[in-house]
Structures are given as structure tokens and as C-alpha cells.
Amino acid sequence: xxxxxxxxxxxxxxxxxxxxxxxxxxxxxxx
Amino acid sequence: xxxxxxxxxxxxxxxxxxxxxxxxxxxxxxxxxxxxxxxxxxxxxxxxxxxxxxxxxxxxxxxxxxxxxxxxxxxxxxxxxxxxxxxxxxxxxxxxxxxxxxxxxxxxxxxxxxxxxxxxxxxxxxxxxxxxxxxxxxxxxxxxxxxxxxxxxxxxxxxxxxxxxxxxxxxxxxxxxxxxxxxx
Numbered sequence: 001x002x003x004x005x006x007x008x009x010x011x012x013x014x015x016x017x018x019x020x021x022x023x024x025x026x027x028x029x030x031x
Numbered sequence: 032x033x034x035x036x037x038x039x040x041x042x043x044x045x046x047x048x049x050x051x052x053x054x055x056x057x058x059x060x061x062x063x064x065x066x067x068x069x070x071x072x073x074x075x076x077x078x079x080x081x082x083x084x085x086x087x088x089x090x091x092x093x094x095x096x097x098x099x100x101x102x103x104x105x106x107x108x109x110x111x112x113x114x115x116x117x118x119x120x121x122x123x124x125x126x127x128x129x130x131x132x133x134x135x136x137x138x139x140x141x142x143x144x145x146x147x148x149x150x151x152x153x154x155x156x157x158x159x160x161x162x163x164x165x166x167x168x169x170x171x172x173x174x175x176x177x178x179x180x181x182x183x184x185x186x187x188x189x190x191x192x193x194x195x196x197x198x199x200x201x202x203x204x205x206x207x208x209x210x211x212x213x214x215x
Contacts, residue, residue, distance in 0.1 A: 003071075008071060018053055021037060025041070028187045
């Protein structure tokens, strides 16, 4: 794996889960 | 450490629910986002080491991961949230700096005190325990996620799908295992 590919993989690995986790962490609906 | 950073982010969010989730979760990985950009630009250097845990050697990461720069990045990142109050600024800033604190036990001594410092720190669990580090990180994830889920049950401000968030973190940890990681 090239350094560039490693850097890109690292960037994606730490950026991609953020919106998904933030969405799962959304406030609960009031009953 | 990889998924453990996200688990730490969930725990920080549970401690300060007013902090934006995206900011905390981006914050805990912010040093590695910078690292990725810096490596692509040639500012920092990494060498892959297939078969030797953890599968890569971090040759120069002083701008993204040194002790002083971690504090600087935490300050820069958190200042954007000053309008949300001191507690949120501190939570977001700590999220960024927590990356350094959690990398410290895992990394071999490749964490400089400041850019181009001759002193480097790191306890080196990755090297000392080529597979054991994964179980140690798993223990941390379970503790952090357990805290997050318990706090989420008592609050309506966050954690709408708390258990699923933890499942995702565990999946990320599985993908980053010594047996499955793309850099193993």
C-alpha cells in the first residue's frame, strides 16, 4: 500500500463514521 | 487505536450532551484526519510493515500527533464552539486531545513532545502485544459504550439509537482487528 493510499484510508476511516454515529446519537422523540 | 476513539467520543457526548455529536465524534479522530491529509501531502511519513504489528510504522507524525500540537489542534478546533458556552468548548477540546491520551499507551515511542523534538513517547502496546492490544482496546470500548448507553437511557437529549451506535463501533473494531485490518 502506498503512503498516499494509507493517508486516504486513514482520512476516510475517521471521517466516514462521523455522520452515521451522529445520526444514531440523535435526540429521542418525545412521546 | 481506532474504534476506541469513537467509543471515547460517545462517552464524552454522554458527559456533555449539549456538545454537538458531530463535533465530538469528528474531534476524537481529528488528529488522524489531519494525519491522513498530511501524509497525502507528503508532510508526514508512514511505512507499511505487512506482518509486523500493527502493519505500519509511523516515521514522522509530529505535526498531527505531537503532545504540543495535540493541544494546539484542540484549541483551534474548540474555539469554533465558543458561542455554545464554556462547557461545550471544554468537551469538544477534550475530545480532540483525548486522541493523544488514548494513542499514548498503544503507539511505540513515535509521539513527539513537539514538532522535531528529540523526545518521543508511547508505551507500545501494539508492539508488545501483537494481538493482545485488540482485546485491551475492546475492553475500553465496552466500558465507554456501557457508560454511554446507561447515560443515554436517562436522557432524551442524545442516544436515540445508542445501542446501534455501539454496535457500529464494535463493527469498526472488528474490521481493525489483527486478523481483518487492510494494513495487517
